[in-house]
Amino acid sequence: MFDLHTHILPQIDDGAASWEEAYQMLEIAANDGITLLAATPHFMEGWFMPPPVEIKAGVEHLNQYADQHGLKIQVLPGMEVALSPEIPRWLKENRLLTLNDEGKYLLVELPANEVPIYTASILFELQLRGIKPILAHPERNRAIADNPAWLLEPVQHGALTQITAGSLLGRFGKKTQRIAQELLSAGAVHGLGSDAHSGRHRTPTLRTAVERITKLMSPESSRRLAQAETIVIKQELAAFTRNRCLPLKDNPNLYRRFRRRFSMLLH
Secondary structure, three states: OEEEEEOOOOOOOOOOOOHHHHHHHHHHHHHOOOOEEEEOOEEEOOOEOOOHHHHHHHHHHHHHHHHHOOOOOEEEEOOEEEOOOOHHHHHHOOOOOOHHHOOOEEEEEOOOOOOOOOHHHHHHHHHHOOOEEEEEOHHHOHHHHHOHHHHHHHHHOOOEEEEEHHHHOOOOOHHHHHHHHHHHHOOOOOEEEOOEOOOOOOOOOOHHHHHHHHHHOOHHHHHHHHHOOHHHHHOOHHHHHHOOOOOHHHOHHHHHHHHHHOHHHOO
């Protein structure tokens, strides 16, 4: 399994509090069957703005720990960037870190309660630069929860989505769980992440959520969702798009079903 959304680096954001906790999280992930894990600390103006060099150094340290302790897991660098009109400038100034520093994918976090009016333009700007935005946990955004059909446009225009494992297990409330399941059924989900923040409560585990997906969908769809994000590492964009769990973009029937399901919520 592949977890491309964790806050495992210590004392860099609101994630791991120490290296000891980071080691614990790494061991939890490896024991859960995760073989590829991305360290994606928050980049949030005024709160957390870690320099890429610090993230890369932390990732190297975790990989050394994994090697020394026989953990079959690889750690990659990245960021979870809070949506902001400043993203293009930050990219130009080399202050942001794409997944695995490959300039292909950027994990983007929407505000908790709204979808800003500049969202579409920023997502479009990223794609003009050759970067695919991955929207982190859209099911947990209050505005999207009230109007899931909003996701149609960015997905149709090439944005990817990643839901949180805990959402499927009801850890963020029944409504969030329902929205996550609906998005899965509609084929609007491209990846699964733990969004782990500690070794005690929000841990880097995916197995239980993958088992839940298997019950909701076919085993093959579940496998694709749990492993499709390895394509990020191989830089095979076409294959990533083709192998997502349900191809909403290329399936008119699914598109119509999704739109009809949420038609009462459309503005």
